[in-house]
Amino acid sequence: MTLNQVSAENPFSLSGGTGLLESSTITQTVGTQLLPAGEAIREKENLYNEVLDNITNGYFELYDIPIDEVLDEYAEREAELDEVIRQSQVKTKIRLEVPKNYPDGSVVTVLAIISYSLNGVSQTLTKEIQVEVTNNPTVKRAILVIIDAGRPDKYYNYEDSGGGIQTLLENGVKFNDASTIFPSITTASHTSIMTGMFPKQTKIPAFRWYDKDLKNVIDEGKTEENVKFYVLPWDDGMNEYIEDETIYEQLNRKISSFEGLSIFEFVRNGGEYQGATAKMILSMIRIKSGLASISKIKEDSIDLDSEATSLALDNFDSSVDLMAVWLLGTDEISHHAGPLSSETGEVMDNVDRQLQRLIDELPDGVVDETVFVITSDHGQTTVEADDEHSVSRNELEKVLRDAGYSLKECMQNPLSPVLPKVCVNYDLPLTQLYGRDYEGSNAVAVHNAGIAMLYFKHNSAWSGVPSWAEVEDAVLSLDGCEVSFP
Numbered sequence: 206m207t208l209n210q211v212s213a214e215n216p217f218s219l220s221g222g223t224g225l226l227e228s229s230t231i232t233q234t235v236g237t238q239l240l241p242a243g244e245a246i247r248e249k250e251n252l253y254n255e256v257l258d259n260i261t262n263g264y265f266e267l268y269d270i271p272i273d274e275v276l277d278e279y280a281e282r283e284a285e286l287d288e289v290i291r292q293s294q295v296k297t298k299i300r301l302e303v304p305k306n307y308p309d310g311s312v313v314t315v316l317a318i319i320s321y322s323l324n325g326v327s328q329t330l331t332k333e334i335q336v337e338v339t340n341n342p343t344v345k346r347a348i349l350v351i352i353d354a355g356r357p358d359k360y361y362n363y364e365d366s367g368g369g370i371q372t373l374l375e376n377g378v379k380f381n382d383a384s385t386i387f388p389s390i391t392t393a394s395h396t397s398i399m400t401g402m403f404p405k406q407t408k409i410p411a412f413r414w415y416d417k418d419l420k421n422v423i424d425e426g427k428t429e430e431n432v433k434f435y436v437l438p439w440d441d442g443m444n445e446y447i448e449d450e451t452i453y454e455q456l457n458r459k460i461s462s463f464e465g466l467s468i469f470e471f472v473r474n475g476g477e478y479q480g481a482t483a484k485m486i487l488s489m490i491r492i493k494s495g496l497a498s499i500s501k502i503k504e505d506s507i508d509l510d511s512e513a514t515s516l517a518l519d520n521f522d523s524s525v526d527l528m529a530v531w532l533l534g535t536d537e538i539s540h541h542a543g544p545l546s547s548e549t550g551e552v553m554d555n556v557d558r559q560l561q562r563l564i565d566e567l568p569d570g571v572v573d574e575t576v577f578v579i580t581s582d583h584g585q586t587t588v589e590a591d592d593e594h595s596v597s598r599n600e601l602e603k604v605l606r607d608a609g610y611s612l613k614e615c616m617q618n619p620l621s622p623v624l625p626k627v628c629v630n631y632d633l634p635l636t637q638l639y640g641r642d643y644e645g646s647n648a649v650a651v652h653n654a655g656i657a658m659l660y661f662k663h664n665s666a667w668s669g670v671p672s673w674a675e676v677e678d679a680v681l682s683l684d685g686c687e688v689s690f691p
């Protein structure tokens with residue numbers, strides 16, 4: 206007999222709060238280690254039946270075989286077989302994760318579903334078993350993985366994939382009603398995830414925003430005065446603008462030995478930071494160059510996530526209390542091929558594999574004492590790239606000019622959008638901002654990945670909140686805009 210799998214359906218269900226903890230199934234593959242026990246059980250049964258038959262049908266008497274000797278031999282063989290079975294039982298202890306409120310010594314009932322194959326025929330046996338809780342593992346750390354632009358409707362399709370998402374879903378909890386912030390833009394979403402605060406508090410609402418106190422536009426941490434030189438915007442970013450404590454800083458205050466580790470995750474105040482490898486930087490530059498084919502972008506997106514996983518595995522050690530890992534590939538390929546494309550599907554397949562790889566390759570015992578939190582920062586949706594559905598920057602500028610706003614001339618950079626950030630010349634267009642005379646302007650428009658953040662003065666000052674009438678006046682003066690107000 207080969208026992209293939211022993212699975213115990215988790216009988217613990219918790220509800221309440223905003224999420225629902227669904228029951229899950231823990232599957233343990235036993236492989237062929239029960240083969241000797243299975244054979245021993247069968248031999249024991251056959252032997253017993255044979256001896257009983259021979260006693261009943263008078264075989265021993267017919268051939269003058271001393272029955273005492275037969276029974277002695279039988280008892281000896283039975284003891285040997287029992288030992289094989291006993292040892293096998295010791296080997297096949299099943300480990301179940303039990304909630305903390307089941308302390309050592311408490312007894313719980315679990316439903317065990319045992320599937321086995323005998324002579325090539327598979328069978329399933331369901332049995333309620335009493336389990337005494339011993340060595341309930343204590344949670345020692347959390348690993349947070351942020352899948353950029355990971356749409357739940359897509360990633361939940363991986364529940365039978367045999368990859369990391371299946372493993373995590375089967376051992377964990379799925380929240381169907383988690384929602385992101387608005388506007389759901391990477392920098393702002395990550396800041397909210399890592400601080401637990403909404404953009405109103407973090408004051409990081411987008412990639413680029415107008416800081417009404419500094420009277421300056423900030424572009425992922427850079428201002429005109431404060432020119433930063435970095436290859437990837439996220440390799441420095443806007444950490445210095447985040448006034449709220451990150452989760453690392455909050456835990457640092459509470460736990461003296463706390464260690465936080467940020468793998469490529471750019472909101473990282475209070476944590477150690479492992480930034481992009483050279484290979485990841487090259488992938489990013491190729492993706493952002495606007496020159497790469499979709500299939501090359503797909504390969505680079507896959508590489509980004511595989512490399513980030515390697516970075517996590519290489520830098521993790523058991524003293525880490527919280528590790529955050531950013532998997533950016535899904536977002537990159539979705540921007541170029543669309544969120545529903547087969548190329549995006551391939552990048553998602555790789556994320557699923559990398560999550561399993563993370564689980565498999567962490568040092569022995571770590572997974573049992575680690576809570577994995579997998580989340581996304583926002584989704585992506587398909588939009589038509591036509592005039593009806595998109596507003597070009599030129600169109601926006603024309604509307605603003607026609608409405609009487611003075612705009613500083615923009616130089617178009619013929620090269621990629623990422624290259625200006627490699628240059629120290631801060632006057633190049635990605636950081637070009639409408640009307641540098643912020644103090645003298647009535648409104649500031651800051652463009653951001655398909656949207657513009659609009660800021661209006663209140664009583665001719667940047668402090669305070671403008672009234673609806675002030676906003677309405679300013680917006681209605683924009684030629685061609687139709688505006689409805691609540």
Ligand SMILES: [Zn+2]
Nearest residue numbers: 353354391582
């Ligand atoms: Zn994102």
